[in-house]
Every structure is written in C-alpha cells, then in structure tokens.
Amino acid sequence: MASGTVVVVGGTRGLGREVAQFYADRGRDVVVTGRDQAVAEECAAEIGGSTRGIGLDLAEPHAIADRLSGTGDVEYLILAAIDRDANSVREYDIDAAMRLVTLKLVGYTEVVHALLPRLADDAAILVFGGLARDRPYPGSTTVTTVNGGVTGLVRTLAIELAPRRVNALHPAIVGDSPQWRDMAPERFEALVQRTPTGRLVTMAQVVDAARFLLENGAMNGIDLAVDGGWLCT
Numbered sequence: 201m202a203s204g205t206v207v208v209v210g211g212t213r214g215l216g217r218e219v220a221q222f223y224a225d226r227g228r229d230v231v232v233t234g235r236d237q238a239v240a241e242e243c244a245a246e247i248g249g250s251t252r253g254i255g256l257d258l259a260e261p262h263a264i265a266d267r268l269s270g271t272g273d274v275e276y277l278i279l280a281a282i283d284r285d286a287n288s289v290r291e292y293d294i295d296a297a298m299r300l301v302t303l304k305l306v307g308y309t310e311v312v313h314a315l316l317p318r319l320a321d322d323a324a325i326l327v328f329g330g331l332a333r334d335r336p337y338p339g340s341t342t343v344t345t346v347n348g349g350v351t352g353l354v355r356t357l358a359i360e361l362a363p364r365r366v367n368a369l370h371p372a373i374v375g376d377s378p379q380w381r382d383m384a385p386e387r388f389e390a391l392v393q394r395t396p397t398g399r400l401v402t403m404a405q406v407v408d409a410a411r412f413l414l415e416n417g418a419m420n421g422i423d424l425a426v427d428g429g430w431l432c433t
C-alpha cells in the first residue's frame with residue numbers, strides 16, 4: 201500500500217470520520233479537520249494511530265492555506281464537510297446560503313489549491329455531494345444547488361489536475377449516520393419504502409464506495425450515487 205497522507209476535511213464526525221477511521225486502522229497517516237482545533241485534536245486521538253487534527257473553517261477560505269501548511273505529501277484527499285442549511289427561495293436566508301455555498305464550493309476548492317503542491321500525479325480526490333442534487337425537497341434549495349456544483353467541480357478538477365483523479369460520491373440518506381440515525385420512525389419507514397433494496401444505505405457501504413473511487417486507478421470524473429437504487433424510482 202502507498203504511504204502518502206490521507207486528509208479528510210470534515211473528518212471529525214459522520215461519514216468523513218468513518219473514512220478516516222478505516223485508513224487509520226490500516227496504519228495510514230491520517231489528518232482529520234473540523235472547525236475547532238481542540239475538537240479536531242480530540243477526535244484524532246480517538247481515531248488513534250498517528251492521526252492528527254487540524255481546525256479550519258471552510259466558510260473562511262482565506263485562512264485555509266495557512267492551516268494546512270504543515271501537511272505532508274497527500275495521497276488521498278476526501279472533502280466531506282457540511283454545515284447544513286434549510287433554505288427555500290420563498291424564505292431565503294442569504295447568510296446561511298452564503299455560508300454553505302462558500303464552504304462547499306469555494307472552501308473545498310481552496311483546500312485543493314492549498315494542497316496541490318503536495319498532491320503527487322497518482323493522488324486521488326473524493327468530493328462528497330448528495331442526492332438532494334437530483335431529489336430536491338422543501339428547504340433543500342442551497343443543498344441542492346451546491347450538490348449540483350459538486351458535479352461541476354469534479355469535472356473541471358479532473359481536467360485541470362490531470363493525471364490526478366477526482367470523483368464525487370452522492371449518498372442517499374445514510375440511515376446509521378449521526379445526522380439521520382435518530383430520525384422519526386415514520387420518516388425512516390417512508391424512506392425504506394422508496395428504496396428498491398428495502399433498506400437504507402449504511403456508513404460502511406459509503407466507506408466501501410469511497411475506497412473504490414479513491415483506490416481504483418480507472419475511476420475519474422465520476423458522480424457515483426450510493427443509494428440502493430433510489431434514483432430508479
């Protein structure tokens with residue numbers, strides 16, 4: 201196995217943390233980021249191995265390069281952070297929308313820009329979007345638009361950064377993720393009914409799909425839905 205660092209932006213919780221844990225458990229050098237330095241360090245200690253934590257706010261992109269300046273050579277870069285914004289065009293919260301758009305589109309891009317000198321030709325980048333891109337719901341206006349932007353980001357980065365590989369992973373609602381595991385039973389059941397496999401996607405399945413996109417040298421410029429067939433309905 202190669203030896204470069206695995207950097208997980210948004211690795212202090214949820215799906216990003218699961219990916220970080222997977223690679224740390226296999227002896228990889230891992231960096232996890234969250235907004236707060238102390239929380240990121242605490243999380244890194246919990247993950248174990250040589251994991252390090254860095255505090256950076258993607259919604260404050262000018263400070264990102266400085267925060268990442270101590271990072272070594274990077275083999276896998278996973279961009280998983282999110283600060284959810286319930287927003288609609290009728291009751292538009294401009295500040296919340298600007299925060300999420302900045303975080304996911306400008307912040308993610310600035311992380312890539314800052315780490316570019318440390319991304320070798322065989323490095324791979326994975327950007328997390330989500331199926332609100334294709335299946336909007338009331339209140340998803342900013343989430344839906346930024347997840348659409350993730351598709352554009354992956355396509356332009358795959359060209360600009362070639363031969364490095366860049367892919368996106370778009371999960372449906374991940375039933376055992378911290379964000380959703382306490383949802384109301386009626387909602388859970390309605391989601392299950394709409395999913396052809398009859399069960400919600402799990403965090404372990406998302407990690408497996410993330411590994412595929414990061415490690416398979418043929419995967420590039422792909423938007424992979426991990427959804428149990430939800431998009432077929």
Ligand SMILES: NC(=O)c1ccc[n+]([C@@H]2O[C@H](COP(=O)([O-])OP(=O)(O)OC[C@H]3O[C@@H](n4cnc5c(N)ncnc54)[C@H](OP(=O)(O)O)[C@@H]3O)[C@@H](O)[C@H]2O)c1
Nearest residue numbers: 210212213214215234235257258281282283328330374377
């Ligand atoms: N969970 C799902 O079912 C699901 C479904 C579809 C798509 N997704 C996508 O998958 C990715 C991970 O989702 P998740 O549910 O696992 O997330 P999560 O549990 O809510 O964790 C979010 C992560 O982002 C970090 N973060 C939040 N605001 C930040 C900011 N301003 N700057 C830097 N970091 C920030 C958090 O760190 P701190 O709190 O430590 O700051 C945390 O590590 C997201 O891109 C999401 O859109 C998830």
